[in-house]
Amino acid sequence: MNEFTPYIHNQLNDILSSLPLFRPELCLGILFLLVLVTDLIFGKQSDWIVRILACGGLLFVLAADVAQYKVFSGYTVSSFFNNNLLLHHTAIVLKMIIDAAAVIILLYMPWDVSLQSHPKGLSDAYTVIVASVLGMHLMVMSGTWLTIFLSVEMVSLASYLLVAYRSENSFSAEASLKYVLFGLASSAVMLYGISLFYGFTGTLALFDPKMVANLQQVSNSLSIGLAIVFILAGLGFKLSLVPLHFWVPDVYQGAATPVTAFLSTLPKIAAFGMLINFLTPFITSVGFITIFDFRLALSVAAIITLVAGNFAAIWQQNVKRMLAYSSIGHTGFGLMAIVTFSGQGITALNFYLAVYAIANIAALGLVSFFANAANAHTLNDYRGLGIKYPVASVSFVILVVSLTGLPVSAGFNAKLLVFSSVYSTYQQNHNIVLLLLLITGALTTVVSLFYYIKVPLNLFLKKPEDHQEGKPVSVSLVVFCALSAFVVLFLGLFPNFLAKFL
Structure with missing residues (x-):
């Protein structure tokens, strides 16, 4: 027993x-318990209490992230909890984006009439979202295969619960079942890849020098490539990369619209953070490209994702389904920034994800608004609604302009930063794959205009129809979407207001 005493002492130390570096996550854990207990004590009448508590708590967590942001700058990296977690500038920025977007989602949820009228209430959903945010924090800080898998599963379970929240809706139930089955399959594939990695290297730590060194000594490079493909498949499912996107249209359409806003932003941001941690030890290792070319593999995936997502969106009539396919295309743009393997690319990615989160959540908020106000779910249902609801309609136009990436919008600056980072890397190594990425990104941006323009076309230029009378509209939802549209325009004119912090 005495020989273990120094080991126990070192572990306790x-x-x-490590606890000071884990302060935001400790706050999230406490917040989760408070929200859960409050829900149990007050029952179905606790919705507004739980919502206020969750939003206030997440703002407190965001303040803790800001405190960490001031300490970690540049390339400073700290590992803690026996190298299981990593803290660096990019992880903190992504945590801040996730926390801010989570607050917006919590505010938005009761403004969706179909979700707000749910007999179970919304307090359970608030509790699940807080727990999922903790999982996302762990995703962007993961430093070992163990923390990667556990954090992914934590977020996955929360996502399954949220998609199935409207269990009385048959379409929602079908979507949740499909999501769970595909999610379990992708987790199993990812776990198999992790087990292969552990067998090859004998270590769970991503940044253990022995990991890459031992991989380079494996005689069969095909086995290593297979393990990497399995792990990328698990991450690709979260990112909705083609061909792992097949669950997205049905799940996004079947879930409640605020849940769709959640799925299309927060888990995707966390998955990008995890992908950065996963790639870093390989791209910083000289000679590993001879075993597996990450740039080539991810660039091909980005090109296919950009083409498939944007072209599939053209044929959609249901607005939520159209935005689902467009989110696949936006994933391709995020991957473009990743494959630069540069600090400029990571900065572009952070800006892109922040702007995309604002615009996409607000756009789906307006989907809720028109569904509430006029029972409008398809593009044809939007005909003439621009005259009847001018503030919401103009806001929608501004948001789709940003999602398209047209000038004088934050989306334009975001795509410009991504293109600049890819072109800068291309100038350094003249990799033809990067040139193909640039061409594909430019062409698919033009393609996206063909389906995004259908929104203003139907709102303002098509003849009005006799719309069904919907339910009372939420003024708060309109104000939120109008403010989001203003932010998108403001960041289009003054991008440095946000970019300097990323």
Whole structure:
């Protein structure tokens, strides 16, 4: 027993020294317990209490992230909890984006009439979202295969619960079942890839020098490539990369619209953070490209995702389904920034994800608004509604302009940063794959205009129809979407207001 005493002492010291770096996550854990207990005490009448508590708590967590942001700048990296978690500038920025977007989602949820009228209430959904945010924090800080898998599963379970929240809706139930089955399959594939990696390297730590060194000593490079493909497949499912996107249209359409806003932004941002951690030890290792060319593999995936997502969106009539396919295309743009393997690319990615989260959540908020106000779900249902609801309609136009990437919008600046980072890397190494990425990104941006323009076309230029009378509209939802449209325009004119913090 005495021989274990120094080991136990060192482990305790490591845990105690790690706690200050884990402050935002400790706050999230406490917040989750408070929200859960409040829901249990007050029952169905606790919705507004739980909502206020969750939003206030997440703002407190965001403040803790800002405190960490001031300490970690540049390329400073700290590992803690026995190298299981990593803290660096990019992880903190992504945590801040996730927390801010989570607050917006929590505010938005009761403004969707179909979800707000749910007999179970919304307090359970608020609790699940807080728990999922904790999982996303762990995703962007994961430093070992163990934390990667556990954090992914934590977020996956929360996502399954949210998609199935409207269990009385048959379409929603079908979508949740499909999501669970595909999610379990992707987790199994990812776990198999992780087990292969552990067998090859003998370590769980991503940044252990032995990991890449031992991989390079494996005689069969095909086995290593297979393990990497399996792990990328698990991450690709979260990112909705083609061909792992097949669950997205049905799940996004079947879930409640605020849940669709959640799925299309927060888990995707966290998955990009995890992908950065996964790639870093390989791209910083000289000679590993001879075993597996990450740039080529991810560039091909980005090109296919850009083409498939944007072209499939053209044929959609249901607005939620159209935005689902467009989100696949936006994933391709995020991957474009990743494959630069540069600090400029990561900055572009952070800006892109922040702007995309604002515009996409607000656009889906307006989908809720028109569904509430006029029972409008398809593009044809939107005919003439621009005259009847001018503020909401103009806001929608501004948001789709940003999602398209047209000038004088934040989306234009975001795509410009991504293109600039890819072109800068291309100038350095003249990799033909990067040139193909640039051409594909430009062409698919033009393609996206063909389906995004259908929104203003139907709102303002098509003849009005006799719309069904919907339910009372939420003024708060209109104000939120109008403010989001203003932010999109403001960041289009003054991008440095946000970019300097990323």
